[in-house]
Amino acid sequence: MAIDQDMEACENKLQGKITEPLLQNGANGTSKSTKEDLWMVYFSTFVAVCGAFEFGSCIGFSSPTQAAITEDLDLSIAEYALFGSILTFGAMIGAITSGVIADSIGRKGAMRVSDAFCVAGWLAIYFAKGPVSLDIGRLSMGYGMGVFSYVVPVFISEIAPKNLRGGLTTANQLLICSGVSLSFIIGTVLSWRTLALTGLIPCFILLLGLFFIPESPRWLEKRGRHEEFVAALQKLRGKDADISKEAAEIKEYIETLENLPKATMLDLFQRRYLCSVMIGFGLMVAQQFGGINGVCFYTSQTFESAGFSGNIGTITYGILQVIVTALGALLMDRAGRRPLLLISASGMVLGCILTGTSFYLKAHELASTVSPLLAVAGILVYIGFFSIGMGGTPWVIMSEIFPINIKGVAGSLATLVNWFGAWAVSYTFNFLMSWSSYGTFYLYAAINVLGVLFIALFIPETKGRTLEQIQAAINSS
Template sequence: MAIKENVERDVQKEEAREPLMRVVENKMDGEDRSSRGDQWMVYLSTFVAVCGSFEFGSCVGYSSPTQSAIREDLSLTLAEFSVFGSILTFGAMIGAITIGPITDFLGRKGALRVSCAFCVVGWLAIYFSKGVLSLDIGRLASGYGMGAFSYVVPVFVAEIAPKHLRGRLTAVNQLMICVGGSMSFIFGVVVSWRDLALIGIVPCAVTILGLFFIPESPRWLAKTGHQKDFEVALQKLRGKDADISHEAAEIQDYIATLERLPKAKLLDFFQKRYLRSIIIAVGLMVCQQLGGINGVCFYTSNIFKQAGFSPSVGTISFAILQVVVTGIGASVMDKAGRKPLILISASGLVLGCHLTAISFFLKVHDLAHKASPILAVTGILVYIGSFAIGMGAVPWVIMSEIFPINIKGQAGSLATLVNWFVAWLCSYTFNYLMSWSSYGTFILYAAINALAIVFVVSMVPETKGKTLEQIQGAIN
């Protein structure tokens, strides 16, 4: 009798539990639908934004194929053309400093429009140039737009993407930079430098037109109090049949928590609750640039020439490998995770630097004449392939994820400014270092990339599969 009563009681418990389990299952299904609904608007919005990344690459790649023609047509000295090439970086620094507050004030779409406007003005100034002044003004303006794009594109994409796609879509930013640079080089071989400037306007035109058809960042709308627009934008991005209630509630709860905090000022970045985010972002930007990438990229042809390898074959191989491997890295980021990719990348950078250093060591000491060029091209290709798989894209992805929205504009500008400054420092010192010691230069870069591994292991969290609110709550 007792056994029968126990059985009946267990049955009743199971019957009572079933409705609760259905509620839990429905909630989980709803959360899954909210993040995996119809994604076409997310893809369209990402495409519109990363046209700015393509523009970034076009700006960087413009000076290489046009140097001889511009100097001949406008009678520029080598020093004058050097100013034209390098002033792009100074424009990018100004863009990095100012675009954060603009992004917070005008919204992510507004900042993209501002970036496009500067690039269009810059390209037109270059196209109509009759002398060095207008040429430099155009280059400075396009540099500003490029620096602005380098911040606002990954931030916008990170804020609109569902968590299971965020890493992959944000990494497309780096892929499009590589493609833009490669296309600029290819077009520069077959068209005049003025026509190439006009071609540079095309990505901006696509972005400006596309912005009319995509929603603003829901997180920015929530932060600025546009409640109705926030819900409409989130619904568009997740699909009309998706249940956005859970994601919307999480975003609003996080925004409400941040609103109770005082508005962040520059000195607030060094408060304990924000300090780890700042250290991670700035540290990754320093690791990305100080490991030698700009020196290697800007002087690839000369490196191959010094090592005794064909500059044209080496440069073409370099460009193709960079695009292909960046695409692979973008496609696997949400599966492999951010931290494993960047650790593999940094380890490959150390190996590539050592191989290149050995090549130059053999050449300097007149040893292994046949092996030296092979080691050089192998080392450089290992280096650029390793950079493209992780160190190129991952720091920008993590930077777009770790800052709370109340300091994202100012903190993102700081990180981007550091990136551009260190990029300039690396490119400026590269030739001096190579004059000092060709193999010593790459040993130095290997040591810096080894330190980057230590920094990533000890400081950088894994952000794969987490919402922005979860990431920022855990760090800050």
């Protein structure tokens, strides 16, 4: 009965918009700031998203290098499959530990740790003489990816003014897509060892840039480093900006949270955090189990199965993904998070239905000239709509909704859920396609319909509110 009452209260809060924040609306910290004053926010975001670009480079490395690595090191299909898939296991380990690391040594410290693992991974792959070194390098890269996938959007959300937070946080997804696409393209002209060395470039840019950007002010205040907190916030907002209201709001909210017991995993299921946990975990499930990694990892194969050129389809896919993700970043703080998610998930349903119909026609030898074009249209519709909303927005919302006292535990678990979903979908995709090619995409369509319903019923609009206002409204008891 108590649980039912809690869920009812949660639903009442989440119908459409947050309407009664416990904190006042006035503190945005940017009333006297100009775009020129915010150059440090943009520069800090640029440095952080080098980690996202590195993330994408790690994902994209295995696709264009499969034939060359297999031939040069005389790998079996099973050995290369292990090399490709072990990345996800490393990422799950990184996800589990990411929150603890980011809370203990700071957001910048966590990015340094992640960077070190990626550098070690690339070097192990470059010098590999056999499968063991390859797998160790890939596992190390995966760990770095798992940490990056949590700490980069969290860091950006904690340094950005509320009117820029959505677009800047979505830059994380844009740079991931860019890293994947660039690896695909240059991997066709570079040797696999040289391609591994190019993966070190964003690592070195990130490592150098971290010396020049401030730590997250919210983390500094949480650690009791008040003078550094004020200095970091002033540096981010501009030397002439009035930060008094924003600083007071952050300080007051963190002091309130510090009076609560230190959060554990079991604390996530307390009434005050129930809504945040449901939103964060639910969005990660919706993002991954809608089929994205099955479609992404096997794009060329899917196009060829439908009777279309795999190379042309993959190149078109990569270009479209980057363009539409950039569009989503521009719209994030204009259209809002919730509308983008609803449009995105609905478009993914359409893309799955079109692709499934193409395979159905092919399986029954109907409309043979139409089915390949229908498959291309379906896949491109799917990835286009995914990129505009479901690709980056769940990470934006995840970075916004968890209070700072549970952000480490909750964020780590949400990231773990995401990576587990990535592994589950990519592992089962080929089995499902063997069972029924059109049935696979109709199944993904049904899951995406459930995602649309979940977004419509439970996801609030967080655009234009400070993190403290969002968290106070969602997590109030």
